[in-house]
Amino acid sequence: MESFAVTFSDNLLKSSGVPYNWNSTNFSTIGLVSSQNILVPSKVSNFTNMSYDLLKQTFGIDYEFYFYVENLNGSRYYDIGNYTFGQQVVSLTRLGLLNNEKVRVRLIVHG
Amino acid sequence: MGKGYVFTMDMVLSIVILTVFLISISFFLSRVDDPYSNVVLQKEADDALIVLDKYGDLSTLNSTVIANSLNSMLPRSVKWNMELNYYNYSSGFTLAGNNTFGSAYQQAREVVSVDRPFLTFENQSIANYCVARLRVWSG
Numbered sequence: 226m227e228s229f230a231v232t233f234s235d236n237l238l239k240s241s242g243v244p245y246n247w248n249s250t251n252f253s254t255i256g257l258v259s260s261q262n263i264l265v266p267s268k269v270s271n272f273t274n275m276s277y278d279l280l281k282q283t284f285g286i287d288y289e290f291y292f293y294v295e296n297l298n299g300s301r302y303y304d305i306g307n308y309t310f311g312q313q314v315v316s317l318t319r320l321g322l323l324n325n326e327k328v329r330v331r332l333i334v335h336g
Numbered sequence: 337m338g339k340g341y342v343f344t345m346d347m348v349l350s351i352v353i354l355t356v357f358l359i360s361i362s363f364f365l366s367r368v369d370d371p372y373s374n375v376v377l378q379k380e381a382d383d384a385l386i387v388l389d390k391y392g393d394l395s396t397l398n399s400t401v402i403a404n405s406l407n408s409m410l411p412r413s414v415k416w417n418m419e420l421n422y423y424n425y426s427s428g429f430t431l432a433g434n435n436t437f438g439s440a441y442q443q444a445r446e447v448v449s450v451d452r453p454f455l456t457f458e459n460q461s462i463a464n465y466c467v468a469r470l471r472v473w474s475g
């Protein structure tokens with residue numbers, strides 16, 4: 226679960242996805258950035274508007290997860306996933322820039 | 337009466353031995369390294385350096401700006417120390433200055449360190465070649 230959380234968050238924060246301008250109906254891999262840790266609003270929006278079940282299927286996720294992006298004051302900009310946490314919970318906080326604002330990217334994997 | 341006293345002493349002795357045993361186990365378990373925590377710390381430190389660089393905080397070389405930014409981004413449970421070394425280039429790199437700030441890390445049990453090279457500019461030309469080394473640990 227821990228290594229999955231690290232790998233999953235790395236995929237999202239270190240890659241642009243394929244094709245670069247992927248969307249919810251046309252993608253082979255999903256990434257949220259233009260370059261390392263620079264989040265692209267349209268990519269994050271596409272990601273958080275996708276079907277949760279489709280995302281789990283795409284990433285081959287056996288766990289539940291909850292993903293969100295918030296600024297350093299805690300205002301949440303985007304979120305997706307299941308936030309009814311199970312008994313095992315792994316929480317990971319990553320950092321990035323969104324519209325040149327410092328943000329936290331939180332991934333909570335549970336099951 | 338005598339029997340009861342012996343029994344009580346026996347019980348007290350057992351509790352003392354059990355307590356010592358549990359404390360020993362707890363101590364040794366706490367000494368076991370947690371590789372997951374180190375991976376997470378490394379990811380957090382790496383992210384922090386990237387954001388500091390791309391946001392422009394690093395290139396200010398201003399310890400107050402960088403410290404405020406790190407304090408706002410990193411969890412309170414994470415302590416940090418920043419070391420900045422800057423070099424000039426003139427037929428080779430020469431150290432032009434350095435600055436270390438943040439918490440003292442020498443007493444920390446396990447420290448994760450990440451480096452990032454970056455440049456500073458003046459009048460649209462390179463002023464310094466710099467390396468930031470961020471050390472983090474659980475406080």
